[in-house]
Amino acid sequence: DQQVKQNSPSLSVQEGRISILNCDYTNSMFDYFLWYKKYPAEGPTFLISISSIKDKNEDGRFTVFLNKSAKHLSLHIVPSQPGDSAVYFCAAWGGGSNYKLTFGKGTLLTVNP
Amino acid sequence: DAGITQSPRHKVTETGTPVTLRCHQTENHRYMYWYRQDPGHGLRLIHYSYGVKDTDKGEVSDGYSVSRSKTEDFLLTLESATSSQTSVYFCAISESERLEQYFGPGTRLTVT
Numbered sequence: 277d278q279q280v281k282q283n284s285p286s287l288s289v290q291e292g293r294i295s296i297l298n299c300d301y302t303n304s305m306f307d308y309f310l311w312y313k314k315y316p317a318e319g320p321t322f323l324i325s326i327s328s329i330k331d332k333n334e335d336g337r338f339t340v341f342l343n344k345s346a347k348h349l350s351l352h353i354v355p356s357q358p359g360d361s362a363v364y365f366c367a368a369w370g371g372g373s374n375y376k377l378t379f380g381k382g383t384l385l386t387v388n389p
Numbered sequence: 390d391a392g393i394t395q396s397p398r399h400k401v402t403e404t405g406t407p408v409t410l411r412c413h414q415t416e417n418h419r420y421m422y423w424y425r426q427d428p429g430h431g432l433r434l435i436h437y438s439y440g441v442k443d444t445d446k447g448e449v450s451d452g453y454s455v456s457r458s459k460t461e462d463f464l465l466t467l468e469s470a471t472s473s474q475t476s477v478y479f480c481a482i483s484e485s486e487r488l489e490q491y492f493g494p495g496t497r498l499t500v501t
Contacts, residue, residue: 282431310489319393319479319492320432365431376447377490381431 279303280368282380290388295353297383299366302347308369310377311340311351313362320365324351356387392416393493395480401499408467410496412480414460420483421463422490423447423455425476432479438463439486470500 281300289295299309307328312320326333326340326349333340339352353360366380392415402408412421423435424447434447436455444455452474454466467474477497481490 312492317495319481319494322489322491325489367432376434376437379432381429 278381279306280366280378280380282364282366282383284383285381286384286386288386288388289356291358292355295351295356295360295385295387297351297353297364297366297385299349299351299380300347301349301368303368303370303378304347306368306370306378309340309342309349310367310369311338312365312367312379313360314365314382315362323364353385356385358387358389361385361387393480393482393491395478395493395496397496398494399497401501402470403501404471405469408470408498408500410465410478410480410498412463412465412493414463414482416482416484416491417460418482418484419460420486420490421457422481422483423453423463423465424479424481424492425449426479426495427476435465435478467498470498472500474498475500 279302310325311323313323314320324335324338324340326342331342342349363382363384365382367377394413396411422437424432426432433449435453438444438457456464477495479495480493483490
């Protein structure tokens with residue numbers, strides 16, 4: 277039972293354009309969401325987060341949008357850069373389990389020069 | 390970057406042998422986690438610790454045990470390694486249970 281779903285295994289965009297990565301969740305008790313970026317042979321690094329009391333959080337080129345009614349969040353990267361090429365994981369906190377983040381399977385973003 | 394190291398970084402072992410992976414932090418964070426990453430599965434929690442000697446199971450804990458005798462060290466043990474435990478293992482730490490987790494560089498384990 278996958279509670280956090282990233283339905284696009286991969287995404288390819290041109291440098292300078294917008295990248296939109298999507299994430300859906302099924303557990304309405306999730307109340308805090310995070311995005312992580314992972315380069316090959318490295319550990320995931322925290323990118324940006326959003327609480328369920330907000331619908332948008334922005335940090336430089338990265339913006340996360342949360343639509344609670346649709347149980348959907350998205351990560352926008354504008355403008356996309358080749359260095360953004362990585363696997364992006366969506367993660368959710370809460371859902372009745374303490375101390376535990378639930379991760380999606382990840383989306384491989386490729387930004388072409 | 391958070392001060393997290395994992396050792397070894399790479400290991401090849403034979404089926405049936407015991408294996409211990411070490412996670413060491415210098416941040417004095419209370420919470421520590423072990424994950425495995427496999428193609429098509431993302432990151433899955435194996436075990437976590439919420440204090441010295443306080444540990445609990447994650448979603449894929451079968452075949453694994455952990456110990457935390459000091460704040461800075463969290464050990465993951467495979468008592469008898471199997472080929473299904475071939476994976477990349479990540480340690481993570483967090484200051485609070487509701488804050489972001491910071492990950493180590495990973496250990497690539499191959500069980501032949």
